[in-house]
Structure formats: structure tokens, C-alpha cells
Amino acid sequence: MALVELNNVSKTLGNKKILDSISLTIEAGEVKIIMGPSGCGKTTLLRCLAKLDKPDSGDILFHQKNIHDKNFNTLEFRKKVGFVFQNYALYRHLNVTDNITLALRKVFNMSPARARDKALDELEKLGMAPHSKKYPSQLSGGQQQRVALSRALATDPEVIVFDEPTSALDPLMTCEVGSLIGSLHGRKVTILCVTHDVRLAEQLSDRVTFLNHGRIAAEGSFKQLSSSGSDADIRRFFGGE
Template structure:
């Protein structure tokens, strides 16, 4: 049984089809990588998946329940599905500790002391305890990303979604972030990573899904896709990205 299933998701903006009958399954324990060039529909796919937008057509199921049904409780869904956004989405007026504990206290109803203990536990894993009193503006991009990851991990989600986690990172940091994501997966967390970074895709998974022009164009082993010359879009993407 799939943990998360997308069935023929379609979305248009001003008559332009951004997603075209996209279907995808994610099973518990998967490391799913969806990759493609800028403008291929990745962000819209995530917005529909997180119920920030509603698709024009198609359904999304979480534990076999349609997330767009009126009876579906979106709060319960967001308790179980975490997302590390591309821009990290940290609250600029809150320090690191308060950014991480806010959802635990407000959404999960956890006492403040217990929330802080959980937050420190996650910060320790990421070597960020010494930064717990700092504000986002006092942190580097890589440090902000670790805070965003700690904020997601602290809620013990069933699925973590990464939206272009290496878009602003150099090759060394890309590998470091990739190893962190792999470690999460090794610890039993189901992962969906959306990226245009072939270095990250290669590091994370032997099997990837390629999205372009709003459609899934191919699925399979990373090396097979990289050598696929019969599809000009796929060949062009890998050729340009590896220069």
C-alpha cells in the first residue's frame, strides 16, 4: 500500500498546462527523487501535494484517504508530512529555539520544557546547539537550512519533502546536505526530494523520476536516464547539467 499516491494530477494557469496527468506513488521507507529543469512543474506539484493549491483534475491520497475530501483533516496531514522549503521559511522575528518549538507547542500542544528538550536533541544531531539563541539573520544559508530541517524532524513526520535543498549551495555543502538526507532515510524516514541538481540526485537514489513540461517523461536508474539519448529533453538536461 502506498503511503502517498498522486493520480493524474493536472493544473493550468491562464490556459497553460503546468501539470499534465502526473501520477506518482511513494511507499513507506522510499527515497523518491523527482528531478527536472526549472519550469518543469516541480514547484506546482509540491504546492498541490501540500494542499497549498488545488489541482484542476486528479486526486492525491495519503494512507488511501483523498486529501481534498471535505472530511479530510488538513491539520492531521500536516502533522505527519514535513517540508523543508527552498527558502527555509524561518520566522525572522524568532530565534532558532523558538522557530523549532513553535509548532510543537501550538499545534501538538506539547509543554514548553519538553518541546525545548526535543528541539535540543535535533539541534545536537545537526551540530547546531550553540546557535539555538541566534536569529535567522545571524546564520549562514547552510545553518538556516539545518534549522529548517531540525524544525521538520522534531515533529517526527512519516514523510519529509525537500524542495530544492541544494539550490544555493556549493558542491561541498551539496554533498553534506545529501548525506544528511541519506542518514534520515537510513533511520527509517520516508523521503521525497524535488531537485534539478543531478549531483544530489545521483547521491540520494539509484532510481529517479524525470519531470518536464508538466509530465513524467521517464523513471528509472539514474545512470540509464543520464545515457538516454533517444529523448532529446532528457539528453539535453543531463548534458547541460554535467558541464
């Protein structure tokens, strides 16, 4: 059964149709990759999915429940869906541990001691324990991404949503963060990742959904897409010409 379902989701911003009747499903346990060039609507799609933005039309279902229904439990929804936004969105004035414990204390009502244990446990798993007292500005891009990931994982979400997780990283770090995200699969987390990074997408999944001009332009394996007959945009994007 689908964990997340989008049915004909459309969104206009200004006078531009950013999302044009998007339908897709994310199955529990899946690693779903949505690729597309800059400006094609990826972040807008995620903002709608996170209920930070409302589509003009169409439905978004989480466990078969419409996220805009009057009696939908948004707090529970936010607890179950972890987001790792572009550029990590760490609090610059909080150290690494406090970046992770904040939501655990405020949203999950954990005691400070338990939140701290949980944060250190997650940091340890990603090799970041030695940096627990540092501030974001004292860390490299790859390290900040690990902190953002630890923060998302600490809440034990059902699904983690990534927006361009490697956009600020060099190729080596991209590869490393790619393996980290791939390894989450072993923790039974469902993953949705939007990216324009072909290399990352290829590392994470053998199937991708290609978004272009607010529409799903194609869905398939890399091989299929890079030789995608009629659509020059897709062929160019995947380096097929």
C-alpha cells in the same frame, strides 16, 4: 502499500497547463527523487501535495485517503508530513530554537519546556546546538538548512518533502546536506525530494523520476537517463551530450 499516490493530477495556472496528468506513488520508507529543469512544475506539484493548492483534476491519496475528501483530517495530515521549502522559510524574527518550538507548541500542543527539549535534541543531532540562540541572519546557508531540517524532524513526520534543498548552497555544502538527508533514511522517514541538482539526486538515490513540461518524461537510473535514447532534453539535463 503506497503512502502517497497521485492519479492523473493536472493543474493549469494562467493559461498554461503546469501539471499534465501526473501519476506517481511514494512507498513508505522510500527516498523518491523528482528531477526536472526550472519551471517544469516541481514546486506546483509539491504545493498540490501539501494541500496548499488544489489540482483541477485527478486525485491525491495519503494512506489511501483522498486529501480533498470532506472528512479528510487535514490537521493530522499536516502533522504527518513535514516540508522543507526552498530558501528554508525560517522566521527571521525568531531565534533558532523558537523557529522549531513554534509549531510544536501551537500545533502539537507541547508544553514550552518539552518543546524546548525536543528542539535542542534535534539541533544537537545535526550539530547545531551551539547556534540555538542565534537568528537566521546570523547563520550560513548550510546552517539555515540544518535548522529547517531540525524543524521538520522535530515533529516526527512520516514523510519529509524537500523543495530544492540545495539551491542556495555551494557544492561542498550540497554534499553535506545530501548526506544529512541520506542519513534520515536510518530514522525510517519517507523522503520526497524535488530538485534540479543532478549531483544531489545522484547522491540520494539511484533512481529518479524526470519531470518535464508538467509530465513525467522518464523514470530510471542515472545511467539509463543520461543515455536516454530519444529525448534530447533528458540527455542534455544529465550531461549525456
